Amino acid sequence: MSTKxxxxxxRIAHLDMDxxxxxxxxxxxxxxxGLPVVIGGARREVDEALRRAQGERxxxxxxxxxxxxxxxxxxxxxxxxxxxxxxxxxxxSALGLMKAAKLCPQAILLPVDFAQYRHYSQAFKAIIxxxxxxxxxxxxxxxxxxxTLVPGGQREGGRVLARLVQKTIYDVTGLTCxxxxxxxxxxxxxxxxFNKPNGIAIVFEEDLQTNIWPLACRKINGIGxxxxxKLKGLGISTIGELAQRELDWLIDHFGQKTGAWMFDAARGIxxxxxxxxxxxxxxxxxxxxxxxxxxxxxxxELGLIFTRLCEQVAADxxxxxYLGKTIGIKLRYDDFKSxxxxxxxxxxxxxxxxxRKIAGLCLKRAPLEQxxxxxxxxxxxxxKAQP
DNA sequence: TCTGGGGTCCTAGGACCC
DNA sequence: TCTGGGGTCCTAGGACCC
Numbered sequence: 001m002s003t004k005x006x007x008x009x010x011r012i013a014h015l016d017m018d019x020x021x022x023x024x025x026x027x028x029x030x031x032x033x034g035l036p037v038v039i040g041g042a043r044r045e046v047d048e049a050l051r052r053a054q055g056e057r058x059x060x061x062x063x064x065x066x067x068x069x070x071x072x073x074x075x076x077x078x079x080x081x082x083x084x085x086x087x088x089x090x091x092x093s094a095l096g097l098m099k100a101a102k103l104c105p106q107a108i109l110l111p112v113d114f115a116q117y118r119h120y121s122q123a124f125k126a127i128i129x130x131x132x133x134x135x136x137x138x139x140x141x142x143x144x145x146x147x148t149l150v151p152g153g154q155r156e157g158g159r160v161l162a163r164l165v166q167k168t169i170y171d172v173t174g175l176t177c178x179x180x181x182x183x184x185x186x187x188x189x190x191x192x193x194f195n196k197p198n199g200i201a202i203v204f205e206e207d208l209q210t211n212i213w214p215l216a217c218r219k220i221n222g223i224g225x226x227x228x229x230k231l232k233g234l235g236i237s238t239i240g241e242l243a244q245r246e247l248d249w250l251i252d253h254f255g256q257k258t259g260a261w262m263f264d265a266a267r268g269i270x271x272x273x274x275x276x277x278x279x280x281x282x283x284x285x286x287x288x289x290x291x292x293x294x295x296x297x298x299x300x301e302l303g304l305i306f307t308r309l310c311e312q313v314a315a316d317x318x319x320x321x322y323l324g325k326t327i328g329i330k331l332r333y334d335d336f337k338s339x340x341x342x343x344x345x346x347x348x349x350x351x352x353x354x355x356r357k358i359a360g361l362c363l364k365r366a367p368l369e370q371x372x373x374x375x376x377x378x379x380x381x382x383x384k385a386q387p
Numbered sequence: 388t389c390t391g392g393g394g395t396c397c398t399a400g401g402a403c404c405c
Numbered sequence: 406t407c408t409g410g411g412g413t414c415c416t417a418g419g420a421c422c423c
Contacts, residue, residue: 040391078391093423098388112391139394139423224421257397286392326415336390340417376392 011147011158012274013132013181014188015165017124018197020141021081023175024120025110028059035064036086036107041097042075042290046111049073064108071105073097076288080112084197117141124169124177131165136274144185146274157181157202166200186270187212189221208268213240220265227254242266279382280322284330285312286376292334295368302375306363307356309377314352317379321387323348324379327358331366332374340378341365348383355379 017023021039026032040046049068079095086092089104100107121140129135132153134146145165147153152161158181169177180191182203190212194201203211217239218228234253236242243266251259264270287309293302317324328342341362349355359377 042391074388076388076390078389080391094390096389099390101388142423222421226420255398281395282393284393288391328416338418342416344415374391 008148009154010183011153011181012184012188013145013147013158013162013165013179014185014192015128015143015145015177015179016192016196017141017175017177019081019083020120020175021112021117022083022086024117025113026083027174028116029062029067029110030060031062031064032067032083032108034085035083036089036091036104037083037110038070038079038086038091038097038100038104038107039081039110039112040079041073041077041109041111043111045075046073046109049109050111067108067110069105070097070101070107070109073101073109075290082107120173120175123173124175127168127172128165131168132161134274134276136276137278144188144274147181157204159200159202162200162202166198183268184270185272185274186221186265187268190215190219193219205268209240212268213238213243215239217242222261222265227258230254239266279384280320281382282324282326282378282380283313283316283320283322283382284376284378285309285316286330286374288332288374289372292371292373294371302372305375306359306377307352309375310356310359311352313377313379314350314355317350317382318385321385322382323350323385324382325349326380327355327362328378328380329359329362329366330374330376330378331372334371334373336373338374339366342378342380344381348381350379350385 022037025037025039046068049072053066053068054062077097079091079093079097079100081093082091086104086107091100091104091107117140125135125143128143128145132145132147132150136144138144147158147161150161152164155161162179162181166177166179169175176198178192178196178199180188180194180201180203182188182191183205187203191201191203216237217223217231220239231242236245242262247260247263250262253259254262287305295302325348326342326344328340330338330340332338343358343362345358355377
């Protein structure tokens with residue numbers, strides 16, 4: 001089954017588009033190149049501000065001074081992406097806009113435009129699969145690519161092919177990306193960050209101690225803020241320090257599964273294949289309100305939003321051809337505490353009214369005295385609809 | 388004036404069945 | 406009268422990722 005010849009090394013690439021949303025926006029607004037720009041905020045308000053700035057002009061001719069600024073925004077929301085110029089000010093993904101406005105009030109604020117990002121996402125992924133067909137989607141702006149059997153994939157450890165992919169994407173779309181090539185996904189993911197933006201990094205097994213072990217544990221994809229804190233509490237900050245711990249010790253502290261995984265990860269071991277296809281497990285829609293709502297006092301408004309979310313999930317299911325039988329809701333209260341309730345029905349559905357009915361039962365099981373800031377509807381246990 | 392939206396996977400307890 | 410085991414499904418919460 002394998003056509004690997006003697007001496008063929010497993011070479012896996014991780015490709016990450018640089019500041020993807022922001023870079024796509026700069027294609028439309030080249031006059032903003034080099035300036036601090038952030039994408040995010042409540043869609044409607046930011047959209048309107050931009051439309052006012054545009055007036056009757058073509059997009060490329062809106063004067064820089066006319067663009068909406070962070071300091072003029074007063075709604076809730078977070079930054080999804082910031083240009084590198086904005087990152088100089090300490091502004092980046094997931095930062096609240098109000099906090100960001102203090103750090104960089106003059107930054108230009110643009111609304112998210114998912115349709116546009118999806119378009120460019122499909123474009124750069126098509127370029128990749130033309131060159132190297134075994135590609136795994138990791139969201140809108142990232143992929144893994146198996147270079148192992150691709151012509152040129154072994155040359156200079158994958159650098160030649162990485163350069164070709166990177167250059168072709170740039171020539172066709174005008175967008176830059178960063179690529180890491182390594183023996184597996186775990187190391188490739190770390191490598192792609194080494195020379196960001198518009199960089200390439202090549203990692204071999206023998207680079208583990210010199211290039212990987214000095215890194216913070218947090219750089220391992222799968223070790224988040226909580227686990228990182230716990231590790232620090234145990235005196236472990238770097239991957240090298242993690243590698244010094246015994247398997248049993250890690251299992252004692254983190255459980256069988258996580259402990260064993262960490263043990264391997266610290267040694268650069270990762271046998272996960274590059275997966276080209278996957279089935280969705282759930283689909284959901286959620287929304288944070290412009291102001292916190294009360295279940296009784298804002299009943300009508302809440303009801304409309306609830307129904308709309310159910311209709312959106314139903315439309316998503318239908319569009320993609322799936323049915324689900326576990327219907328759930330998610331609430332977030334004004335103190336940011338969240339809760340979920342779900343119920344599995346005995347029939348699979350993609351019908352908005354059915355979803356609304358069951359989601360309504362879920363809502364009844366949740367405490368509703370406190371004001372809400374978010375409501376979500378989820379459908380899980382998906383199966384393909386018969387065509 | 389903090390803190391989006393769309394996902395995946397894991398854990399853990401209880402129900403229920405053999 | 407002591408307390409048996411798996412296995413699977415359901416539910417809730419939490420960590421993590423993009």
